Amino acid sequence: MAPKITVIGTGYLGATHAAAMAELGFEVLGLDISPEKIATLSAGEVPMYEPGLEELLRKHVAGHPGASGRLRFTTSYEEVGEFGDIHFVCVNTPQKHGEYACDMSYVDSAFASLAPHLRRPALVVGKSTVPVGSAERLAALLTEQAPAGEGAELAWNPEFLREGFAVQDTLHPDRIVIGVTSERAEKQLREVYERPLAEGSPLVVTDFPTAELVKAAANSFLATKISFINAMAEVCEAAGGDVAKLAEALGHDDRIGPKFLRAGIGFGGGCLPKDIRAFMARAGELGSPQALAFLREVDSINMRRRGHMVELAREAAGGSFLGVRVAVLGAAFKPDSDDVRDSPALNVAGQIHLQGGQVTVYDPKAMENARRVFPTLGYAPSALEAARGADVVLHLTEWREFRELDPAALGEVVTGRHLLDGRNALDADRWREAGWTYRALGRPRA
Numbered sequence: 001m002a003p004k005i006t007v008i009g010t011g012y013l014g015a016t017h018a019a020a021m022a023e024l025g026f027e028v029l030g031l032d033i034s035p036e037k038i039a040t041l042s043a044g045e046v047p048m049y050e051p052g053l054e055e056l057l058r059k060h061v062a063g064h065p066g067a068s069g070r071l072r073f074t075t076s077y078e079e080v081g082e083f084g085d086i087h088f089v090c091v092n093t094p095q096k097h098g099e100y101a102c103d104m105s106y107v108d109s110a111f112a113s114l115a116p117h118l119r120r121p122a123l124v125v126g127k128s129t130v131p132v133g134s135a136e137r138l139a140a141l142l143t144e145q146a147p148a149g150e151g152a153e154l155a156w157n158p159e160f161l162r163e164g165f166a167v168q169d170t171l172h173p174d175r176i177v178i179g180v181t182s183e184r185a186e187k188q189l190r191e192v193y194e195r196p197l198a199e200g201s202p203l204v205v206t207d208f209p210t211a212e213l214v215k216a217a218a219n220s221f222l223a224t225k226i227s228f229i230n231a232m233a234e235v236c237e238a239a240g241g242d243v244a245k246l247a248e249a250l251g252h253d254d255r256i257g258p259k260f261l262r263a264g265i266g267f268g269g270g271c272l273p274k275d276i277r278a279f280m281a282r283a284g285e286l287g288s289p290q291a292l293a294f295l296r297e298v299d300s301i302n303m304r305r306r307g308h309m310v311e312l313a314r315e316a317a318g319g320s321f322l323g324v325r326v327a328v329l330g331a332a333f334k335p336d337s338d339d340v341r342d343s344p345a346l347n348v349a350g351q352i353h354l355q356g357g358q359v360t361v362y363d364p365k366a367m368e369n370a371r372r373v374f375p376t377l378g379y380a381p382s383a384l385e386a387a388r389g390a391d392v393v394l395h396l397t398e399w400r401e402f403r404e405l406d407p408a409a410l411g412e413v414v415t416g417r418h419l420l421d422g423r424n425a426l427d428a429d430r431w432r433e434a435g436w437t438y439r440a441l442g443r444p445r446a
């Protein structure tokens with residue numbers, strides 16, 4: 001009999017994982033402590049913007065017309081304990097306020113709530129991004145607190161999904177990493193991932209600390225790659241070089257590769273910034289702060305990008321933001337997402353507002369979240385409306401919609417045709433031909 005699966009925590013990661021497990025043919029029960037979230041998901045609605053997720057949810061959620069009915073949601077740990085053979089823990093580990101370390105309280109309380117309901121043999125699988133060493137501690141807690149004792153086993157299975165591609169990344173992962181301490185756990189996870197494994201996703205089987213570290217290392221590498229190219233952008237600007245051409249040339253080297261070399265206002269979101277900080281904090285606790293000292297530089301290069309964008313905007317505005325109208329295209333931390341957590345775009349918009357600029361923001365999907373975080377900024381229902389009367393236009397999140405904008409039409413409604421491309425993603429020639437001064441980070445002025 002196929003194992004029954006539960007997913008604890010139905011945020012980005014958990015909601016996607018639950019729907020994907022149902023798609024793979026399993027009976028799934030998702031749990032969240034938020035009754036509102038559970039009501040929304042049970043009604044077949046996804047509380048965030050993630051392409052393809054709502055369709056997948058509706059394909060499986062019980063009660064939706066034509067759905068497989070394999071997916072249900074609850075707020076009861078008791079029900080989860082009774083139902084599941086394999087429990088995936090997908091709660092978040094945000095950065096602690098005012099500290100580098102991540103907040104483990106959601107993970108700790110998920111384990112503490114689940115353990116007393118594990119009365120028969122079960123596999124608990126951690127997916128949350130945690131400081132190395134957590135799995136060992138949580139495994140001991142399970143054995144101690146679960147009525148099933150040693151029958152309640154732990155595995156660690158980090159998740160590498162990207163927002164905007166969550167469904168695709170979950171159904172067709174580019175690798176599956178599992179940290180296990182028994183053959184039984186490995187066998188059970190091989191069964192869960194049978195389809196992606198058959199389709200060619202590589203499997204790496206390892207111990208707890210390595211599995212936990214893979215995630216921290218992967219995100220650190222990605223962050224480093226972005227900060228590397230952004231550091232090159234700084235030098236290009238100083239020397240009159242073109243970072244886009246430089247990245248293109250670097251990318252032809254197979255050992256470097258072309259991805260994650262787009263210079264701009266840097267990385268944001270709920271993962272990369274907090275994960276590199278939590279990794280540094282953990283290395284410090286382990287007595288190896290030197291090993292990750294370079295990540296401090298990665299972080300500071302990244303944060304400098306935002307300030308530099310503000311400086312360029314101020315320059316384009318004539319030296320001061322007072323009385324200046326600035327249109328900001330983009331609020332999400334990246335396109336195809338409505339997530340504004342640590343969004344470079346919104347940070348730049350906020351800084352300009354605080355320096356006296358009159359900022360109007362437009363984003364195709366993140367308006368509601370942006371308004372909640374920054375209610376004092378101006379918001380417009382379209383790029384054209386945001387640009388109406390603007391002295392300077394900033395392109396800060398590279399939505400496709402912005403690449404397809406008509407520079408001539410936008411030129412008609414603005415006061416000053418100054419465009420700053422914070423993502424190096426627009427066609428400079430098209431904008432210049434339509435009479436704009438186009439400037440991008442790390443590239444020569446026209």
Ligand code: UDX
Pocket residue numbers: 159160161162163164219222226259260261262263264265266267268269270271272333334
């Ligand atoms: C990241 C990891 O990619 C994923 O594997 C992990 O599971 C979670 O963290 P995500 O946060 O969804 O995923 O976004 P990602 O696509 O990695 O982009 C992160 C940030 O880097 C964005 O702000 C993006 O705009 C920026 N970025 C990305 C660049 O500035 N330049 C690039 O070349 C690529």
